[in-house]
Amino acid sequence: MVALSLQKGLLTLVIVGILAVNVKGACNCAANECCSKFDFCGTTAEHCGEGCKSGPCTTTTTNDVSVPDIVTEGFFNGILNQAQGDCPGKSFYTRAAFLDALNSYNQFAKSGSSDDGKREIAAFFAHATHETGSLCYIEERDVPTTENYCDTTKTQYPCNPSKRYFGRGPLQLTWNYNYGAAGNENQFDGLGSPETVANDANISFKTALWYWMTNVHQSVSQGFGATIRAINGPVECDGKEPGKVQSRIQYYQQYCTQFGVAPGDNLSC
Numbered sequence: 148m149v150a151l152s153l154q155k156g157l158l159t160l161v162i163v164g165i166l167a168v169n170v171k172g173a174c175n176c177a178a179n180e181c182c183s184k185f186d187f188c189g190t191t192a193e194h195c196g197e198g199c200k201s202g203p204c205t206t207t208t209t210n211d212v213s214v215p216d217i218v219t220e221g222f223f224n225g226i227l228n229q230a231q232g233d234c235p236g237k238s239f240y241t242r243a244a245f246l247d248a249l250n251s252y253n254q255f256a257k258s259g260s261s262d263d264g265k266r267e268i269a270a271f272f273a274h275a276t277h278e279t280g281s282l283c284y285i286e287e288r289d290v291p292t293t294e295n296y297c298d299t300t301k302t303q304y305p306c307n308p309s310k311r312y313f314g315r316g317p318l319q320l321t322w323n324y325n326y327g328a329a330g331n332e333n334q335f336d337g338l339g340s341p342e343t344v345a346n347d348a349n350i351s352f353k354t355a356l357w358y359w360m361t362n363v364h365q366s367v368s369q370g371f372g373a374t375i376r377a378i379n380g381p382v383e384c385d386g387k388e389p390g391k392v393q394s395r396i397q398y399y400q401q402y403c404t405q406f407g408v409a410p411g412d413n414l415s416c
């Protein structure tokens with residue numbers, strides 16, 4: 148009995164040790180490492196196989212969608228042209244920045260069929276269009292001065308008291324823990340200089356794709372409604388903000404039409 152429990156204790160120690168190493172890496176991976184679906188860095192099939200988010204993923208892509216061929220200048224500028232001339236985003240968001248960010252997230256739009264991939268692109272840009280007013284806004288507007296979006300329970304991502312973690316970028320990255328994690332994965336100081344997301348368009352799109360691949364990508368196959376729930380469900384879904392839900396759906400349907408794919412079922416949430 149004694150020997151057995153000693154063995155068990157050792158085993159626990161070993162497992163905890165492995166976990167601790169992995170957690171430390173939480174997707175701030177070395178160049179030769181993959182970021183697994185659970186945000187662990189490593190080079191094994193568990194990391195680089197199914198669900199792999201970034202790095203040298205080995206998952207055989209199931210479609211041949213070329214994102215740059217779908218997100219053409221015409222498509223991107225078609226959104227930007229809806230924004231008024233004096234919009235700050237007009238001289239900030241660019242297709243080139245989106246494509247630069249895409250290099251860090253090569254699994255985007257690669258799940259399922261080509262049509263699934265196109266629907267994922269349509270969904271991403273539908274949310275971005277809604278969140279930013281057709282790429283007009285870089286920063287969230289009308290944030291109450293007392294609201295810094297600092298969740299102090301997330302002790303892994305301590306807030307800098309002089310910084311504010313309100314919405315910035317294509318998907319309006321918000322909260323200290325999202326800035327911290329997005330920064331770790333994309334080599335910038337998310338907690339110390341959240342304003343980077345509003346100053347560097349490449350990083351801005353990287354944070355949007357980080358959020359997408361971490362929180363939304365896996366919902367795409369369940370229909371557009373599930374992506375709304377993943378982005379802002381508690382605020383908008385279940386009848387809370389039907390106008391906003393409808394706005395997102397309309398952009399999604401429009402982009403699906405432009406890409407020549409059916410929008411699929413379960414559009415609302």
Ligand SMILES: *[C@@H]1O[C@H](CO)[C@@H](O)[C@H](O)[C@H]1NC(C)=O
Pocket residue numbers: 243244247347349
């Ligand atoms: C953004 O990405 C483009 C394309 O990769 C690159 O040429 C440019 O220098 C980058 N900009 C910044 C500020 O890093």
